[in-house]
Structures are given as C-alpha cells and as structure tokens.
Amino acid sequence: xxxxxNDLKQRLAEVYDLEKASAIAGWDQRTMMPPKGxxxxxxxxxxxxxxxxxxxxxxxxxxxxxxxxxxEAELDYDSDDASLIRVTRRDWDKARRVPSELAADWARExxxxxxxxxxAREASDFSLFKPALQRVTDVSLRWAEYMEPGxxxxxxxxxxxxxxxxxxxxxxxxxxxxxxxxxIVREAGEPADDSFLEGDFPVATQQxxxxxxxxxxxxxxxxxxxxPTVHPFATTFSRTDIRMTTRYKPTNLRALWAGMHEAxxxxxxxxxxxxxxxxxxxxxxxxxxxxxxSRTWENLVGRSLPFWRGRLAELQRLFPQLEAVDLDTWxxxxxxxxxxxxxxxxxxxxxxxxxxxxxxxxQEIVAGTLALDDLPEAWNAKMSDLLGVDVPDDARGVLQDxxxxxxxxxxxxxxxxxxxxxxxxxxAVEEELPDLDAQLEAGEFGPLYESLRRRIYRHGRKFTPLxxxxxxxxxxxxDPQPYLEYLRSKVAGLQPA
Amino acid sequence: xxxxxNDLKQRLAEVYDLEKASAIAGWDQRTMMPPKGxxxxxxxxxxxxxxxxxxxxxxxxxxxxxxxxxxEAELDYDSDDASLIRVTRRDWDKARRVPSELAADWARExxxxxxxxxxAREASDFSLFKPALQRVTDVSLRWAEYMEPGxxxxxxxxxxxxxxxxxxxxxxxxxxxxxxxxxIVREAGEPADDSFLEGDFPVATQQxxxxxxxxxxxxxxxxxxxxPTVHPFATTFSRTDIRMTTRYKPTNLRALWAGMHEAxxxxxxxxxxxxxxxxxxxxxxxxxxxxxxSRTWENLVGRSLPFWRGRLAELQRLFPQLEAVDLDTWxxxxxxxxxxxxxxxxxxxxxxxxxxxxxxxxQEIVAGTLALDDLPEAWNAKMSDLLGVDVPDDARGVLQDxxxxxxxxxxxxxxxxxxxxxxxxxxAVEEELPDLDAQLEAGEFGPLYESLRRRIYRHGRKFTPLxxxxxxxxxxxxDPQPYLEYLRSKVAGLQPA
Numbered sequence: 001x002x003x004x005x006n007d008l009k010q011r012l013a014e015v016y017d018l019e020k021a022s023a024i025a026g027w028d029q030r031t032m033m034p035p036k037g038x039x040x041x042x043x044x045x046x047x048x049x050x051x052x053x054x055x056x057x058x059x060x061x062x063x064x065x066x067x068x069x070x071x072e073a074e075l076d077y078d079s080d081d082a083s084l085i086r087v088t089r090r091d092w093d094k095a096r097r098v099p100s101e102l103a104a105d106w107a108r109e110x111x112x113x114x115x116x117x118x119x120a121r122e123a124s125d126f127s128l129f130k131p132a133l134q135r136v137t138d139v140s141l142r143w144a145e146y147m148e149p150g151x152x153x154x155x156x157x158x159x160x161x162x163x164x165x166x167x168x169x170x171x172x173x174x175x176x177x178x179x180x181x182x183x184i185v186r187e188a189g190e191p192a193d194d195s196f197l198e199g200d201f202p203v204a205t206q207q208x209x210x211x212x213x214x215x216x217x218x219x220x221x222x223x224x225x226x227x228p229t230v231h232p233f234a235t236t237f238s239r240t241d242i243r244m245t246t247r248y249k250p251t252n253l254r255a256l257w258a259g260m261h262e263a264x265x266x267x268x269x270x271x272x273x274x275x276x277x278x279x280x281x282x283x284x285x286x287x288x289x290x291x292x293x294s295r296t297w298e299n300l301v302g303r304s305l306p307f308w309r310g311r312l313a314e315l316q317r318l319f320p321q322l323e324a325v326d327l328d329t330w331x332x333x334x335x336x337x338x339x340x341x342x343x344x345x346x347x348x349x350x351x352x353x354x355x356x357x358x359x360x361x362x363q364e365i366v367a368g369t370l371a372l373d374d375l376p377e378a379w380n381a382k383m384s385d386l387l388g389v390d391v392p393d394d395a396r397g398v399l400q401d402x403x404x405x406x407x408x409x410x411x412x413x414x415x416x417x418x419x420x421x422x423x424x425x426x427x428a429v430e431e432e433l434p435d436l437d438a439q440l441e442a443g444e445f446g447p448l449y450e451s452l453r454r455r456i457y458r459h460g461r462k463f464t465p466l467x468x469x470x471x472x473x474x475x476x477x478x479d480p481q482p483y484l485e486y487l488r489s490k491v492a493g494l495q496p497a
Numbered sequence: 498x499x500x501x502x503n504d505l506k507q508r509l510a511e512v513y514d515l516e517k518a519s520a521i522a523g524w525d526q527r528t529m530m531p532p533k534g535x536x537x538x539x540x541x542x543x544x545x546x547x548x549x550x551x552x553x554x555x556x557x558x559x560x561x562x563x564x565x566x567x568x569e570a571e572l573d574y575d576s577d578d579a580s581l582i583r584v585t586r587r588d589w590d591k592a593r594r595v596p597s598e599l600a601a602d603w604a605r606e607x608x609x610x611x612x613x614x615x616x617a618r619e620a621s622d623f624s625l626f627k628p629a630l631q632r633v634t635d636v637s638l639r640w641a642e643y644m645e646p647g648x649x650x651x652x653x654x655x656x657x658x659x660x661x662x663x664x665x666x667x668x669x670x671x672x673x674x675x676x677x678x679x680x681i682v683r684e685a686g687e688p689a690d691d692s693f694l695e696g697d698f699p700v701a702t703q704q705x706x707x708x709x710x711x712x713x714x715x716x717x718x719x720x721x722x723x724x725p726t727v728h729p730f731a732t733t734f735s736r737t738d739i740r741m742t743t744r745y746k747p748t749n750l751r752a753l754w755a756g757m758h759e760a761x762x763x764x765x766x767x768x769x770x771x772x773x774x775x776x777x778x779x780x781x782x783x784x785x786x787x788x789x790x791s792r793t794w795e796n797l798v799g800r801s802l803p804f805w806r807g808r809l810a811e812l813q814r815l816f817p818q819l820e821a822v823d824l825d826t827w828x829x830x831x832x833x834x835x836x837x838x839x840x841x842x843x844x845x846x847x848x849x850x851x852x853x854x855x856x857x858x859x860q861e862i863v864a865g866t867l868a869l870d871d872l873p874e875a876w877n878a879k880m881s882d883l884l885g886v887d888v889p890d891d892a893r894g895v896l897q898d899x900x901x902x903x904x905x906x907x908x909x910x911x912x913x914x915x916x917x918x919x920x921x922x923x924x925a926v927e928e929e930l931p932d933l934d935a936q937l938e939a940g941e942f943g944p945l946y947e948s949l950r951r952r953i954y955r956h957g958r959k960f961t962p963l964x965x966x967x968x969x970x971x972x973x974x975x976d977p978q979p980y981l982e983y984l985r986s987k988v989a990g991l992q993p994a
Binding site: 032 | 510511518521525531532536543722734
C-alpha cells in the first residue's frame with residue numbers, strides 16, 4: 001500500500017473519530033443529558049464539528065487525493081481503496097466549496113430559527129417563525145451558490161442527501177405517485193378500527209417485547225442499545241456499538257413501530273463491511289437508501305401479516321387486553337389508512353403524499369417563486385388538494401416539522417424515496433427467498449438480514465444511491481411501480497370480508 | 498481586554514471542549530456502552546486526547562503567554578485573568594516537556610499492562626503482571642527525566658496530582674499518621690457488628706433513598722445525574738451537567754456511601770465560579786483537595802451521628818428489616834473499624850494505612866531501590882507491619898489496585914491527604930457554623946455547602962492546593978492533628994456503653 005494511501009486513511013480515521021465523538025455527545029444529549037447541560041453541550045458540538053471540518057478540508061488531503069488519482073484509475077472501481085479515494089474526493093470538493101463563515105452563519109441562524117419555531121408552534125402562528133425562516137433560507141440560498149450549478153436550483157439541496165440525484169429524477173417518480181396514491185386512499189374506503197392500540201400499556205412491558213424483536217432481527221449481543229427518547233433516532237459509533245431509540249408512551253403501542261423503524265437503520269450500520277469501518281465509507285449511500293431499510297423493517301416486516309401471525313400471541317400474553325383482538329382485526333388496525341394532518345402520524349399510503357406536498361413547496365421556495373408570507377396558504381391548499389383535509393391551524397399545518405428550521409430543503413423527498421425503494425428492493429429479496437413469509441412468521445430473520453446485508457448494507461457509502469441499487473438488485477433507476485402495486489394489494493387485502 | 502487574552506481564552510476553550518468530549522465518551526463507556534463498543538471507543542478517545550494535546554502545546558499558546566506576562570504582573574494575583582495565565586503557563590510548560598511519542602508509548606504500555614493485570618489478578622499470580630509492570634514503569638521513569646528535577650525522584654510523580662507539593666511534605670504528614678493510626682486501630686478494639694448492612698436491599702429502593710440525599714445535599718434540579726456503574730466515579734461536562742455514579746448491589750447497602758462520596762466530588766464541580774468555567778481553571782486544585790471533599794460528604798456527613806439521627810427512620814421505612822437496628826447499633830456498624838486486606842473496603846481509620854504502605858513502596862520503586870520481583874514480599878511484610886494482617890495471595894495483596902497498570906505513582910498518597918484535609922477544613926466550618934450538627938440532623942445542608950463553596954469550590958484550579966488551603970481556612974500547611982483527633986474521638990464514641 002503506498003504511503004499516500006496510508007497517510008490519507010490515517011487522516012480520515014481521525015476525522016471519523018471526531019465525528020463519532022460528536023455523535024456520542026449528540027446521543028447523550030438526546031437520551032441522557034440533564035436539561036441544563038444544553039449550553040455547554042452546544043459549545044462542545046460546535047468545537048468538534050469545526051475541528052473535523054478544518055482537518056477534513058485541509059490542503060494536505062487534497063494533495064493526497066491528487067497523488068492517489070493514478071492509483072485510483074488502476075484499481076477496480078468497486079474496490080474499497082478506489083471507492084475511498086473517489087468518495088473522499090467528492091466529499092472534500094463539496095466541503096471545500098463552503099466558506100467556514102457561511103457554515104457558522106447557517107448554524108447560528110438555524111439555532112435562532114429553532115427557537116422561533118418552538119415559540120411559533122406554541123402560539124400556532126407562522127408569522128412568528130417567518131422572519132427567522134427567511135434568514136436561514138437566505139443563508140441556504142447563499143450556500144447553494146457555492147455548489148455545482150444543477151439543472152434546477154433545488155439540485156444542490158437534493159445532492160446533500162441523495163448524492164448524484166437530480167430534481168427531475170425525483171419529480172418523475174413523484175409525478176407517478178401523486179395521482180396513484182390519491183386513488184389508493186380513495187380505494188381504502190372507511191378507516192379500520194385501531195382503538196385497541198390505545199389503552200394501558202406499561203412501558204417496561206413494551207420494552208421487553210421490543211427487546212425480543214430486536215434480538216430476533218439479528219442484532220449482535222453486547223453491540224447495541226435501545227433507549228427511550230422524545231424524537232426517535234438511530235446512530236452508530238461503530239459496527240459493534242449501535243444506538244437506537246424509541247418514544248414510549250404508557251397509553252399506546254406506537255413505540256413498537258418507531259422502534260422497528262430505528263432497528264432498520266441499526267441493521268444497516270451493523271451490516272457494513274469491516275473493511276470500510278472508521279472511514280468516510282461507513283454509513284448509508286443516501287438518506288433515501290437508509291430510509292428504505294428502516295421502512296423495510298418497520299412496514300414490510302413489522303406491519304406484515306406473517307410477522308404478526310407469528311408474534312401476536314406473545315403480545316397478547318404481555319398485554320392481556322389484546323386477547324379480544326383477533327389477528328385479522330389487529331392487522332387491519334395497525335395498517336389503518338386515513339388521511340390526516342400530521343406527517344409523522346401518517347400511514348403507509350398517505351405518508352408519501354405529505355412528502356410530495358413538501359417537495360413541491362420546497363422547489364418553489366428555493367426557486368424564489370413562493371414568498372414565505374404565502375407559505376401557510378399554499379400549504380393548506382395542497383393539503384386539501386392532496387389529502388382532502390382542512391388545516392385548522394399553523395401548528396397542525398406548516399409549523400409541524402423541525403426540518404425547515406435548518407432550511408434542510410431536499411431532506412423530505414428522501415422519506416418517500418425510501419418508501420419506494422424499500423418495496424423495489426423487497427421484490428428482489430422475495431424472489432431470492434421463496435420461504436420469506438414462513439420465515440417472518442417463525443421469527444427467523446436471518447435469511448432476510450443476510451440478503452439485505454449482501455445486497456446493500458455491506459457497501460456502506462462506497463457507491464452513489466443508484467450505483468448501490470444496481471449492485472443490490474440490478475436496477476438502474478428508481479421504479480415506483482412495485483411500491484404502488486404493494487399498496488394496492490395491501491389495501492385490497494385490508495377490506496373487511 | 499487585550500486581544501491576546503481573548504485569543505488565549507478562545508484557544509483554551511476549544512481545548513476544554515475537546516477534553517469534555519473525551520469526558521462524555523468516557524462517561525458513556527463506563528455507564529452505557531455495550532461491551533463490544535470498546536475497540537472503537539479507545540480510538541475516539543486517543544484521537545481526542547491527541548488533538549487536545551497538540552492544540553494545547555502549540556507554539557502559539559506559548560507566544561500568547563509570553564505576550565501576556567506584563568499583564569499578568571499588573572493584575573492582582575488572585576484575579577481570574579492572572580490565575581488563568583499563571584495556571585495555563587504551568588500546565589503548558591509541563592505538557593511541552595513530554596515528547597508525544599513518549600506519551601503514546603506510555604498509553605500503549607499501560608493498555609498492555611492493564612490486560613496483563615486482569616489475567617494476573619484472575620490467576621492471583623504477580624509474576625504474570627511483572628514484565629508489563631516493568632515496561633510501563635520504565636516508560637514512566639523516562640517521562641520523569643523530562644520533568645523539573647526535584648529533591649526526590651518521586652517529586653515529579655507527586656506533582657502530577659498535587660501541584661507544587663514535595664515528597665518530603667507528604668512524608669512529614671505520613672510520618673505522624675503512621676504510629677498514631679496503628680495506635681487508634683488498637684484502641685478501637687473488637688470490631689462492631691455490621692451484619693445488618695448485608696441482606697435483601699432492592700436496587701430501585703436504594704436509588705430512591707440516594708436520590709433524596711443528593712437533592713438535599715443541594716444539587717440543582719436538571720443539572721446532574723446519578724447512574725449505576727461497576728467502579729464508581731464522578732465527572733463533569735459543565736457546572737450544570739454533573740455525572741455521578743455508584744455501584745449498587747441488591748445484597749448490601751454500600752452503594753449509599755459510594756454515592757455520597759461521588760456526590761462530594763459533584764458538589765465541588767457545581768460550586769465552581771461561573772467565571773472560571775470552560776477554561777483550564779475548571780476543576781479541583783489537586784486530587785487531594787478534591788478527595789477531601791468527597792470524604793467530607795461520605796464520612797464527615799454520611800457516617801456522622803447527626804446525619805443518621807435525622808435520616809435512619811426514612812431508611813427503615815424503605816427497608817423494614819432495619820427497624821430492628823437502633824441508631825446506636827447502626828452508627829457503630831457503619832463506622833466499624835477492622836484491619837483488612839482490601840483498600841477500597843477499608844474503614845476511616847485503616848484506610849490511610851493502606852495508602853502509607855503504597856506511598857512507601859512507590860518511593861522505592863521510583864528510586865530503583867526495590868526490584869519489582871521483590872514487590873509482593875515487600876507488600877506482604879508491610880501489610881503485616883502496618884495492619885497486622887497476613888496476605889493470603891497476590892489477588893488480595895499486591896494485585897488489588899488498577900493504578901499501577903498506568904504506573905500512576907504519586908496518585909495513592911492523595912487519598913490519605915484528602916482524609917487529612919477533610920477534617921482540617923471541617924474544623925473551620927464547624928467554628929463558622931455552631932448549629933452544624935442540628936442542620937445535618939434536619940437535612941439542611943445549605944449552610945455547609947455554601948461555606949465549602951465559598952472557601953474552596955468556587956476557586957476551581959486557580960491556586961495550588963496549599964494556596965487554596967490558605968484561602969479556605971488560613972492555614973499554610975497540611976496539619977494531620979485534626980484528623981487524628983477526629984478519629985480518636987470517634988473511636989472513643991464507638992465503644993459499647
């Protein structure tokens with residue numbers, strides 16, 4: 001191995017360690033930190049990311065990348081070393097474009113916007129958020145000017161979360177989804193009863209059930225944790241130190257699916273090849289691909305009939321009030337389709353419609369064709385148009401998401417791409433594993449995990465999302481049809497006999 | 498404020514943030530981390546301390562310190578700014594002396610010695626530890642050659658933990674303690690019954706009791722945590738994010754005093770002036786002074802008659818089996834004096850004898866007058882001499898402590914200095930607060946905390962330990978007599994009527 005490559009790897013490993021230190025501080029902040037620790041914690045986080053950025057964007061790393069270009073050309077494109085050089089160059093080029101003052105401005109305005117958003121949401125008054133949203137949006141537009149110009153002004157934003165993907169590609173997928181999803185919502189008819197999901201569900205018992213599910217999913221003993229938090233998330237400090245969280249309420253069971261969702265993220269972290277650990281290649285190829293896997297374990301597994309055929313009895317033993325709920329009723333209830341106001345409470349069908357709304361608005365914001373003053377009205381009109389619901393107030397409308405406080409335009413579409421990709425990939429797994437349903441029912445998740453690990457997880461960030469998809473299932477583009485077929489068939493199966 | 502001072506403060510704040518990131522990673526490692534996270538964690542920790550060291554020892558900080566020397570001379574010695582410049586110069590001078598290869602060698606050999614020690618302790622065979630101990634000791638002796646030469650080769654080691662203190666000063670204190678403590682042990686006579694401390698004590702109930710004690714001690718709501726761990730410790734991420742730990746066992750109550758001990762450390766972190774936060778001045782002046790405060794809250798409060806006169810009933814309510822134990826029996830039991838083999842299990846009287854043994858052996862190791870091959874024999878002879886006990890095996894003898902795996906010579910004496918200082922300072926507090934006993938009984942710890950905060954905690958690391966002692970109680974040297982009088986009087990009071 002040439003010295004330059006070793007030198008590069010060593011420098012990247014240090015940057016990785018700084019980022020992991022930041023992740024540890026962040027996990028602690030969201031699960032353990034006493035509230036008054038927040039002030040000092042933000043200083044620690046800012047220092048760590050500043051130093052990580054400074055070291056990563058150093059001229060020395062650029063020099064090493066130049067020196068390694070001939071080696072990269074010699075190596076197989078798919079090799080770990082060629083991928084490391086290629087992905088690092090891409091990351092480095094992007095990181096170098098942004099003046100550090102601008103990054104600091106963005107962080108500062110985002111912090112202020114977060115405070116304003118909390119107040120505005122409390123008062124359910126968008127006008128209290130608007131000035132801060134304008135300022136952080138302005139910073140984000142200045143940032144976009146430093147990026148590679150795309151076909152659309154939104155391309156730069158999207159590229160942050162879906163490397164290499166264009167707005168037009170996403171739009172093509174969403175243009176198919178939009179009318180089809182609204183049709184499926186209509187087909188779903190009267191929402192099923194899911195009132196049995198509310199009631200008295202002691203948290204410790206929920207934890208016990210979920211711990212068993214995660215064990216069965218295939219997490220390695222002594223290499224992960226699952227903790228309570230307010231806003232569920234998953235993070236990883238190494239392939240053998242994975243942290244998942246969920247939000248327990250003693251009055252309902254929704255923590256189970258939030259937990260399985262985060263477990264899906266966790267499995268991608270666990271399944272990455274050891275060879276790409278402690279490097280920029282550790283992680284997901286994109287947010288959309290990552291989300292496809294959280295959705296896989298939350299929905300394609302965790303809301304499937306086979307899964308619950310095998311596991312409802314255990315849940316009924318833990319919560320005897322569910323003994324009166326038969327499998328069919330349970331299945332219809334946990335898959336209830338009903339248009340609503342809140343994205344994070346949405347079902348599998350309507351969820352992507354919430355995303356399409358945001359995707360359309362974000363493009364207009366970024367293009368400057370929608371003034372922020374007009375945002376609530378535009379939001380409410382689209383909610384009526386896409387989901388047929390009237391928005392009663394800003395808190396349950398335009399103010400419901402935290403993402404815009406950071407002007408994280410381009411983030412939302414990755415959720416719907418994840419939904420689409422999850423089924424597109426699942427179809428290939430089903431072909432490979434004819435006994436999959438029986439395995440899910442028996443609680444044998446090993447073959448499923450192993451297939452997904454081999455197809456996707458092991459690659460980490462070696463490839464772009466589309467390159468990864470090609471290696472995973474041989475497809476060269478995102479195809480919304482399997483997802484739509486899955487929803488149509490599921491909705492048909494949910495109808496009362 | 499001159500630019501150079503602002504520049505210095507900014508650089509020191511970043512180093513502080515890196516050290517706190519390291520502390521967060523360390524706390525997580527010892528309380529939360531799944532076991533298989535250890536490998537990646539050690540890389541994160543090494544990177545953080547390497548970068549913190551690199552940034553702290555930069556030539557630029559030296560240049561700023563030179564530039565600020567005239568300002569320092571103008572300012573009041575006790576001012577925050579003069580103290581910052583003075584203490585930083587001292588830290589910087591020491592840190593610059595050590596080549597980074599040597600620091601890395603030390604860390605590596607310490608890691609290997611820790612592994613060897615675990616194996617040796619398991620096998621109860623010192624010879625398995627000896628080669629690794631020799632190597633890490635050799636590195637430590639190489640390190641000492643870079644330090645300011647002292648009157649004794651041990652001075653450099655001691656100075657790491659008790660800045661400015663000399664071996665001869667510690668020896669003078671210990672020479673008084675040695676015969677007096679052995680005499681007090683004899684006076685204590687037959688050990689009291691403390692069998693009621695063993696039994697069935699559900700951990701959750703212990704936690705509830707200890708949480709109430711910490712609240713009463715004066716910790717600020719939402720600014721601290723108390724968690725279970727294997728080896729209790731306290732750490733701080735800021736004045737309002739203090740982390741304490743204790744070791745619970747469902748079969749005895751010893752976690753209570755370990756918890757109060759760590760709470761004592763925590764109170765010193767909470768009581769530091771805001772003006773010295775996020776700087777090298779945050780912390781304790783020395784390990785001995787820090788330990789004096791953990792001992793204060795563990796022993797002078799937590800093993801005192803007034804404290805339990807006010808609180809035994811609550812403990813009896815939580816653990817009904819204690820209702821049969823009257824206050825007098827309880828007090829004699831929790832203060833039981835009995836020579837034993839293990840330092841961490843030792844009582845208030847014999848504890849310092851365990852330390853004197855280590856202090857004497859360490860001086861010989863460092864001076865090269867005791868070959869490590871002869872260490873177990875020397876240990877056993879001193880145990881017989883000082884405590885009158887026969888050491889049955891290495892595991893319960895020379896292999897019982899983790900400290901020597903890092904060749905942390907000079908660390909042990911700070912424990913006994915802490916015992917001595919705790920009472921010396923307590924005497925001044927008692928004079929100031931004539932109602933102290935009544936307050937302890939009533940669970941009113943505010944006046945005690947406030948007195949200690951004003952005398953000691955607020956200063957952080959502004960002064961050397963002896964300078965701090967002078968500001969705290971007007972004393973210019975460590976006086977072992979109050980400690981000995983306290984022990985004599987306590988032992989006399991423990992005799993059955």
